Amino acid sequence: MQHARTILRAVVLGSLWCAAAAVLAAGTLDKIKESGKLTIGYATDVRPFSYNDATGKPAGYAIDLCGKVADALKGELKLSSLAVSFVAVERAFGRPEPVELRIGGRSLYVRGQIDRIDVDGTRTLVRDLKTGRAHPRGGKEALPDPVLDLQLAVYALATRHLAAAWQVPARIGAAYAFVNRGAEEREWRRDFKQTLRPAAEQWLGLAADLLAARMFPRTPNPDDCTFCRFTPVCGDAYARARDLLAKGDGVLARFAALKKVERA
Numbered sequence: 001m002q003h004a005r006t007i008l009r010a011v012v013l014g015s016l017w018c019a020a021a022a023v024l025a026a027g028t029l030d031k032i033k034e035s036g037k038l039t040i041g042y043a044t045d046v047r048p049f050s051y052n053d054a055t056g057k058p059a060g061y062a063i064d065l066c067g068k069v070a071d072a073l074k075g076e077l078k079l080s081s082l083a084v085s086f087v088a089v090e091r092a093f094g095r096p097e098p099v100e101l102r103i104g105g106r107s108l109y110v111r112g113q114i115d116r117i118d119v120d121g122t123r124t125l126v127r128d129l130k131t132g133r134a135h136p137r138g139g140k141e142a143l144p145d146p147v148l149d150l151q152l153a154v155y156a157l158a159t160r161h162l163a164a165a166w167q168v169p170a171r172i173g174a175a176y177a178f179v180n181r182g183a184e185e186r187e188w189r190r191d192f193k194q195t196l197r198p199a200a201e202q203w204l205g206l207a208a209d210l211l212a213a214r215m216f217p218r219t220p221n222p223d224d225c226t227f228c229r230f231t232p233v234c235g236d237a238y239a240r241a242r243d244l245l246a247k248g249d250g251v252l253a254r255f256a257a258l259k260k261v262e263r264a
C-alpha cells in the first residue's frame with residue numbers, strides 16, 4: 001500500500017511538473033533567458049524518483065530527467081551557460097530520529113514535513129502552503145499567534161537547526177503561501193529572529209515545562225478545537241478548563257496567560 005501511494009504521488013508530481021511546464025512556456029522562459037538561471041523544485045522522499053542521497057544532494061530518475069530538460073532548455077534558448085539549482089519541496093525532518101530542539105534548558109523532540117524551502121540570497125525561506133482564503137493580518141493580529149503560527153514556527157526552528165546538514169543558510173525567514181489566491185498574509189521574512197522565533201520559543205518552552213510537570217490542561221477556547229481530531233475524547237468542558245486555569249499557579253498560570261484567561 002505504501003509502495004502504491006509512493007507511485008501515485010510520483011505520478012501526481014509528474015502531472016504537476018507537466019502543468020508547471022505549460023505555465024513555464026507562458027512567460028517564464030523569458031525570465032530564464034534573461035537571468036541564465038533555472039530553479040527546479042523536487043521532493044526529497046519519493047525514492048527512486050526523487051530524493052536526497054547520502055550527502056544531502058538531490059538524486060533519482062526525476063532529477064536526472066530534469067537535468068536533461070535543463071540541457072535541452074539551454075540549447076533551445078541559445079544560452080552559453082545556464083545555472084541550475086534544485087530546491088527541496090515537502091522536506092521531511094525528524095525521520096527516523098526526531099529533531100531535538102533545545103528550548104529554555106529543556107529538549108523538545110519534533111518531526112514533520114515542510115511544504116517548501118527556498119534559498120533567497122543569504123536567507124532560507126520556510127513556507128507553509130495554504131489552500132483557503134488569505135487573511136491579511138494587521139494591527140494586533142500581526143503579532144505571532146500560537147494557534148495560527150506554531151506549526152510554521154516549528155518548521156522554521158527545525159530548518160534553522162538543520163541548516164548546516166541541509167546546506168542552506170541558517171538565517172531564516174518564514175511565510176505562508178496561498179495556493180489558490182496568490183496572496184500572502186502575515187510573513188516573517190526579515191523579522192523572524194525578532195518576532196516569531198522568540199514567541200515560538202516562549203510557547204514551546206511552556207509546552208516543555210507542562211510536559212515536565214506532567215500537566216496536560218485542555219484549552220478553554222472552543223475555537224481552538226474546531227479542526228482537532230480529539231474532540232470526541234476531550235468533550236466540551238471549556239468552562240471547567242477556564243475555571244481551573246483562572247485559579248492555577250506556576251506553569252498553569254503561564255498557560256492561562258497564553259490563553260488570555262482572566263485570573264480569579
Ligand code: SF4
Pocket residue numbers: 218219224225228229230231234
Ligand atoms: S479537542 Fe482536546 S486536544 Fe484538541 S484542541 Fe481541543 S482540548 Fe486540545
